[in-house]
Amino acid sequence: MTGRQIALDTQPRRIRRRRTEGWTLVGAAHPLLGGMxxxxxxxxGNPCKVGLMQEMGYEDPHAAAAANYRTWLAGSRSDWPTDEGDQRRERILAGLDRLRGKDLACTCPLDRTCHADYLLRLVNMPAVDLAAWVTQVRARVDRQRVRDGEEPMYVAAA
Structure with missing residues (x-):
């Protein structure tokens, strides 16, 4: 099997980031795909902490934190209705293209739900679909900001 065949047969995956001596992203990620x-x-990173979800009594705090991330990244301001939250979301949206085709590393156990699973599905959808999704998220955020008496973040395309 050649390197080209390996690249075609391999899908980006989530890998577990370790904070132990000797662990490296380069060593853990697929050699042709690379990782982030x-x-x-x-x-x-997910601004919703698993520990907070555990304190709130969720049966599966990892799944609850990942669900909160999905909702927030998709433009909901219900849990974080601030400029800081909107700016953090925008930094993620603006950098999604950097994740395309790469293995994604998070510290969550691989047998638990993680926000990285959502990011993998999102960034590896067709580029035109991802661009349309990002446009919809930005419009959703602006509608909520205006509803809440704030200035929109984005200039509407003419």
């Missing part, structure tokens, strides 16, 4: 860290230390 998407845990809380990165711009792509």
């Amino acid at each position: 860290i998407v845990d809380r230390s990165s711009r792509y």
Whole structure:
């Protein structure tokens, strides 16, 4: 099997980031795909903490945190209706193209639901579909900002 065949047969996957001596992203990610860290230390990290979901009594705090991330990234301002939250979301939206085709590393156990699973599905959809989704998210955020008496973040295309 050649390197080209490996690249065609391999789908980007979630890998578990370790914070142990000797662990490297280069060593863990597929050699042809490469990888990106998407845990809380990165711009792509989930602002919703698993520990908070556990304190709130969720049966599966990992799944609850991942669901909250999906809702927030899709433009909901219900849990974080601030400029800071909107700007953080925008940093993620603006950088999604950097994740396309790469393995994604987060510290969550692989047998638990993680926001990186959502990012993998999102960034590996057809580029035109991802661009349309990002446009819809930005419009959704602006509608909520205007509803709440705030200035929109984005200039509407003429």
